[in-house]
Amino acid sequence: MSKTLVYIEHTNGNLKRSSIELLQAAAKSGGSVAALVFGSQAAEAVTSAAHHGASEVHLVKDASLDSYNPEAFTANICAVVEKVQPSILLSSASSTARDLFPRVAARLNVGIASDCTELNISGDTVTAVKPMYSGKCFATANFQNSSVKIVLMRANQLPVGAADTSKTAQTVEHTVQKPDLKTLIKEVVKGASEKLDLTEANVIVSGGRGLKEANGFTMLHELADVLGATVGASRAVVDAGWVGHGMQVGQTGKTVAPSLYIAVGISGAIQHLAGMSGSKVIVAINNDPNAPIFQKATYGIVGDAFEIIPKLTEEFKKSLQH
Numbered sequence: 001m002s003k004t005l006v007y008i009e010h011t012n013g014n015l016k017r018s019s020i021e022l023l024q025a026a027a028k029s030g031g032s033v034a035a036l037v038f039g040s041q042a043a044e045a046v047t048s049a050a051h052h053g054a055s056e057v058h059l060v061k062d063a064s065l066d067s068y069n070p071e072a073f074t075a076n077i078c079a080v081v082e083k084v085q086p087s088i089l090l091s092s093a094s095s096t097a098r099d100l101f102p103r104v105a106a107r108l109n110v111g112i113a114s115d116c117t118e119l120n121i122s123g124d125t126v127t128a129v130k131p132m133y134s135g136k137c138f139a140t141a142n143f144q145n146s147s148v149k150i151v152l153m154r155a156n157q158l159p160v161g162a163a164d165t166s167k168t169a170q171t172v173e174h175t176v177q178k179p180d181l182k183t184l185i186k187e188v189v190k191g192a193s194e195k196l197d198l199t200e201a202n203v204i205v206s207g208g209r210g211l212k213e214a215n216g217f218t219m220l221h222e223l224a225d226v227l228g229a230t231v232g233a234s235r236a237v238v239d240a241g242w243v244g245h246g247m248q249v250g251q252t253g254k255t256v257a258p259s260l261y262i263a264v265g266i267s268g269a270i271q272h273l274a275g276m277s278g279s280k281v282i283v284a285i286n287n288d289p290n291a292p293i294f295q296k297a298t299y300g301i302v303g304d305a306f307e308i309i310p311k312l313t314e315e316f317k318k319s320l321q322h
Ligand SMILES: Cc1cc2nc3c(=O)[nH]c(=O)nc-3n(C[C@H](O)[C@H](O)[C@H](O)COP(=O)(O)OP(=O)(O)OC[C@H]3O[C@@H](n4cnc5c(N)ncnc54)[C@H](O)[C@@H]3O)c2cc1C
Pocket: 207, 208, 209, 210, 211, 233, 234, 235, 236, 237, 248, 249, 250, 251, 252, 253, 254, 264, 265, 266, 267, 268, 269, 270, 271, 272, 275, 285, 286, 287, 288, 291, 303, 304, 305, 306
């Protein structure tokens, strides 16, 4: 029987949606599912990991793993993999994981498929699909002669069903590995936003160059506050320095799949669409009726964002108060 180890990303023991997607996908495949959790609050994640499909949860409960360090994380993942001997290792394709798992693959001398959007597990055989050239074509990856098959899945690509609260898991604690580090994280400076990360958000209001300047985002934040949404952006405005890179949606930014994506003053370049076309409902607001974004939009509003957004904010305020 195949054994899948899922690397869990969490905040204070709360599992990220992307990790839940992977646990449930692995559980559906029928093999045994183990979860791997790092950090001083790792134990807080055990119940949730069990409810979503893990029958074993491996913990490395050490504060040295609270913040990401590539060398420390690589050493600890490799040590657990050598003990647990999974045939499949899954993680989300977060920016941390995309830095970490190529190191793990090299250290273990095994294959890795990164940034995948489809996953098929049948026994020990894994097939993963990844978009190439901004989604213009898709490559199917299989593994050959790889004792562990590592797949990094983009967030929001797999369905999430209800948790099964009757399920429990066996926990296994591992001794932390403390390799001689060549780099040391001295401080982690959190962004000012208290909002959900884009990859977790259910509603996103995103702005592009049509907002004219950094101040144009003020009205988007007001609309987002009313809707309980997270604010995203196109690369053009990130490159212009109007907002931080953490807000960028697209091929070289984040992949999102909210229930509602409102694109304001964004033309709809293929690289932007690559990151948001999985959204359930897309509303485009643009003053050019021929903007490519309208081809993807569920609803389109042709007009000036500076007139439309304040009106929408007022209307949502009124209707959401009732
Ligand atoms: C390798 C590579 C990777 C890339 N990765 C990404 C990525 O990850 N994410 C990304 O977004 N882009 C990415 N890009 C850039 C992408 O090609 C586009 O340049 C970018 O998405 C354009 O951003 P924009 O839509 O904000 O700006 P523009 O293309 O300039 O569009 C601005 C839009 O605003 C509209 N507008 C203007 N004034 C108003 C107004 N008053 N009211 C309403 N609408 C108005 C205009 O009609 C226009 O459609 C990448 C490019 C490359 C080459």
